Amino acid sequence: MTTSAPLAPPVPADGPVPGTGHAPSHHGELLQGVFLDAGGRPCAGLVTLPLAGPGTRADFTPRPGTPPDAVTVLPGDRSKAARAARLAVAVCAGRTGRPARGGTLRLTGTVPLGLGMGSSTSDVLAAVRAVADAYGLRLDPGTTARLAVRAERASDPLMLDARPVLFAQREGRVLEVLGPALPPLLVVGCLLGDGAPVDTLALPAPTPTEAELRAYADLRDRLRRALAEGDAALLGRVATASARRAQRLLGHREFEPLVALARRTGAVGVQISHSGSVAGVLHDPAVPGAAARADATRRALDAHRIPYTRTFTAGPPTPAALQGIHAVRRPWTEKACSLH
Known part of the structure; x- marks a missing residue:
C-alpha cells in the first residue's frame, strides 16, 4: 500500500x-x-x-x-x-x-x-x-x-x-481482486419490503456450515470466471443464487415474483442488497433489444406493485444504443419509494 x-x-x-x-x-x-x-x-x-x-x-x-x-x-x-x-x-x-x-x-x-x-x-x-x-x-x-x-x-x-x-x-x-471489470450490465432498480430500512448490524452474524462454505466457494469461482470471460449471463446466475441464499434472513415476500418477472422479461438474473431492501433486475446490454426489455421490466414491476427506482448501466462504457438510459429514473421520495 x-x-x-x-x-x-x-x-x-x-x-x-x-x-x-x-x-x-x-x-x-x-x-x-x-x-x-x-x-x-x-x-x-x-x-x-x-x-x-x-x-x-x-x-x-x-x-x-x-x-x-x-x-x-x-x-x-x-x-x-x-x-x-x-x-x-x-x-x-x-x-x-x-x-x-x-x-x-x-x-x-x-x-x-x-x-x-x-x-x-x-x-x-x-x-x-x-x-x-x-x-x-x-x-x-x-x-x-x-x-x-x-x-x-x-x-x-x-x-x-x-x-x-x-x-x-x-x-x-x-x-481477492476478482477481475479488471464487470461485464456490461443494464440494471433496472427497485425496492423490496416496501423500502423499509434494515439495521445491518442487527442481523445475525453468519455461522456457516462446511456445506455452506463450499457453496460460497463455488459462487466465488463462478463469479471469477464470469468476469474473466465477460459473461453477463453467468454473473446473473451467481447474483441470483447469492440473493436467494440471503432470503433466509431477509425473507422479502417480493423476491420470488421478482425472479419470475426477470425470467419473463429476458433478464440474466437479479441482485439485492443483502442487508437492505434495494434490488436490481440485470440485463445483458449486448443482447439486441435490451432497452425494450428494460422497459418491459419496469412495467412488470409496476404490475407487481414493486417500487421502481432507476435504470442504470454498470461495467465498461455503455453501448451507443443505450447511451442516456441511465437518466431514466424516479426520484427517491417518500411517496414513490416509501422512504422516511
Whole structure:
C-alpha cells in the first residue's frame, strides 16, 4: 500500500483550513457470504455493484483551540461520520505534526438511508477525506478502510477503485481482486419490503456450515470466471443464487415474483442488497433489444406493485444504443419509494 501523499505545501500550524471530501454509494451486492481467506480462515465478504449517482459530500472546518474529540456533525444523527472524523484527525495530525483539532463536519448528499446502498460508508468515507484534505493529505485506501471499519464496525469497499473485489467488510481488507471489470450490465432498480430500512448490524452474524462454505466457494469461482470471460449471463446466475441464499434472513415476500418477472422479461438474473431492501433486475446490454426489455421490466414491476427506482448501466462504457438510459429514473421520495 502507498503512504499518504501531500496535496499542497504544509499549512502553518496556526492557520487551519477547511477540507472537502466526496464518496459514492453502491446498489447492493452481486455476491455476499462467508469465504476462506489466503490463510484458510472463514471471513464475511461481499462484492458490491457500483452505482454512479447518489453520493455524499463532507465539509470539515477545524476550530483552533477545540479538543480533537470535539467534532460537531450536521445532520446531528450521523454519529458514525463524526466518529470517523475524530479518528481521522488523530491519524492526520500524527502524520503531519500539526495540531489535532476538532471542528464542524457538515454532510450533504443524496444517498437514501437504510436501504443497503452504503449510506453510512459514504458518510464515513467523505468525512475521512474531508479531514485529510484539511490536513493537506490524501490517505491511502488501506488506511481509509481501517478507519471506516473502526467507525462503523462494517464497511463497504467504496474507498477502492472500480475493479470488482471480494471485500472483508468487517475487517476492511481485500480478500481477492476478482477481475479488471464487470461485464456490461443494464440494471433496472427497485425496492423490496416496501423500502423499509434494515439495521445491518442487527442481523445475525453468519455461522456457516462446511456445506455452506463450499457453496460460497463455488459462487466465488463462478463469479471469477464470469468476469474473466465477460459473461453477463453467468454473473446473473451467481447474483441470483447469492440473493436467494440471503432470503433466509431477509425473507422479502417480493423476491420470488421478482425472479419470475426477470425470467419473463429476458433478464440474466437479479441482485439485492443483502442487508437492505434495494434490488436490481440485470440485463445483458449486448443482447439486441435490451432497452425494450428494460422497459418491459419496469412495467412488470409496476404490475407487481414493486417500487421502481432507476435504470442504470454498470461495467465498461455503455453501448451507443443505450447511451442516456441511465437518466431514466424516479426520484427517491417518500411517496414513490416509501422512504422516511
